[in-house]
Amino acid sequence: MSFRARTTAVLAAVTALALGGAFAAVLVAFNGLQQRQLDASLLAVARTEAVEVHQHALRFSDRPGPAANDIGPLTKFGIIYEDSGTVIAATYPFERTPPHLADIRHPNAQPFNFLFEREHMRGVFMPIPQHANTFLFLATSREDFEGDKEYLFRAMLAAVVVAVGWASLIAYWMSGRLTRDHRNIAAVARGVARGDLTARTDVSSPDPEIVQLGSDMNDMVERLAELVSSQQRFIAHAAHELRSPLTALYGELQQALRKERDAAAYRQAIQQALEATRRLKLLANDLLTLARTKQDAGESPEAITLERMVEDARKLVADLATSREVALDIRLPKATVSHRHGDVTRLFRNLLENAIMHSPSGGVVRVESEHHGSMLHTWIIDQGPGIDEEDQERIFEPFFRAPNAAKTRDGSGLGLGIAREIARGYGGDVQLDTSSRAPGARFLVVLPAS
Incomplete structure (x- = not known):
């Protein structure tokens, strides 16, 4: 994975974690606040209802349900039980098939969640003070509460997705802009490694260190090109310089052996061959000296x-x-x-x-x-x-x-x-x-x- 892709992935992950964590905390806090408001309202209505059912011959009043949010009070559902489990009175939807007392009996004044005919509800169970062994169960639907919670969750999830998407785009663009000169320098380095000594960087970064790096790269390639060119010229010139005495030496020896000669002619041919050999020896010695001058060899200082x-x-x-x-x-x-x-x-x-x-x-x-x-x-x-x-x-x-x-x-x-x-x-x-x-x-x- 490239640096640009890694940077984008890391920033996207960090953004997702940061926003996800923040939104999760907000969602938990909001749901807790809504839950506490609903419970407080439900308990207040239940306590009042427990007192008033005595005045209405153990029947429910027309008092509205608990106020859960800004929309207004929720619908109130209730049941009055005897300790034996007999239902004395019930409102919709409990009048048809009220739940068994054992299923809803709960520690007094502790709101709890339960499911009735596939509907999510929150209820509270408490005794009726004026009637011994008589209990009041008051409930309200949690659909609005669950709907608000789901709506908020979806909204925050959409916000996280949009934020991560924008952060990824910005990170991809910024990393590309910031690493453009690095990629340019790397491309030049790869070109030089392939043998292209004409490659040069064109750095326009606001970072002076990157500009200096690009300049140093160009200077290095320029120097390398000069060294390679110098080496090529050296090899060509050395070959040319060696060829002349070798050609002379070969020609003299070949000519001397082509036909019989007297001693003076042989002596002249040997002298000319010796002169060519001397030039070869001189050139070979100088080449060895030039190659050895940068090495710490020879006599001690x-x-x-x-x-x-x-x-x-x-x-x-x-x-x-x-x-x-x-x-x-x-x-x-x-x-x-x-x-x-x-x-x-x-x-x-x-x-x-x-x-x-x-x-x-x-x-x-x-x-x-x-x-x-x-x-x-x-x-x-x-x-x-x-x-x-x-x-x-x-x-x-x-x-x-x-x-x-x-x-x-x-x-x-x-x-x-x-x-x-x-x-x-x-x-x-x-x-x-x-x-x-x-x-x-x-x-x-x-x-x-x-």
Whole structure:
């Protein structure tokens, strides 16, 4: 059963119980009041009649019956008995077949109900004071009383039914209105679970928490869509990057085996296959590094100076800098960080390789650092062509190559992404610093200092 149906059912049940209980109490109170009025009137007439029958030679007077309600006095029925059960006098309808004294004898002055010829009556039994062993039985019909009670019961039952019906309609409408945004959010969640990442919520609730929930749902779906899209691009680019060296390796080996060659030709084919294998190894290592950067694996964190890590990274790129005739100008303050040495060295190595590859022959790559509170800011600055504004948001994406740098890149296309993931794994970041108008690119590394 849905929440809307449960809410409607609960409210209808509560309404029925509340109104039913209230109306039942009213009905009992009203019937009790009517009963007491009838009994009081019946007793008053019976006492007067018991006194007056002596004056009328044990015959009934013409006094009206008891007044039961606003309509007026009811019809009076009576019997005068001797103690032996002999009927001395009787009114309609008792004159034909009066009830036996034993059937109606009742404690004195205590009104009671009885049935006579299918008619509901209420009577009272008492002695006649002036005549020993003589008794008066006075009764009146309860049909008007029962009719009023039944009418009131039906009216209240109809009121309960109408009230429950209206309460159910209102509850159904209100629960639908209140849960409309919940159903909208749930529908979006189900759509996303089925793979529809274009689904979005449109919440217009006056409740700010519901509005915030809808906004958070949209943000989550948007982020999920971006992650899925990024993953798809990553897989496509990885497949493309792997295909090129694999194709080259396969082609060289196939060509080498197609016909007999001399040693020099075989050596050349092996060298070309080795180069393709090297590219495959580089790409595989970078893919594994990128997948591992968010895991707490590898070396244990240790306190180590920033100067040592950058120096270790410089040694790893020294041959590349020499071959491209690029100088490294490193100026670092005394600073210590508590990270895994291999990770942070890889971070700076990737950034230095990127800067060297984009620097012109004879250029200089500068490394500068300073403290900013508890964080250590380090800049890697090159003198290359810089990064176009439209590419600045994508340079950290795996395998992205800026158009103005496509011919100079010789890596796997994962270096900047790996550097950023390593920094973020330690609570820092790698950003493109666009605050300077100087030529070239400025990358900012933010790491917590010890």
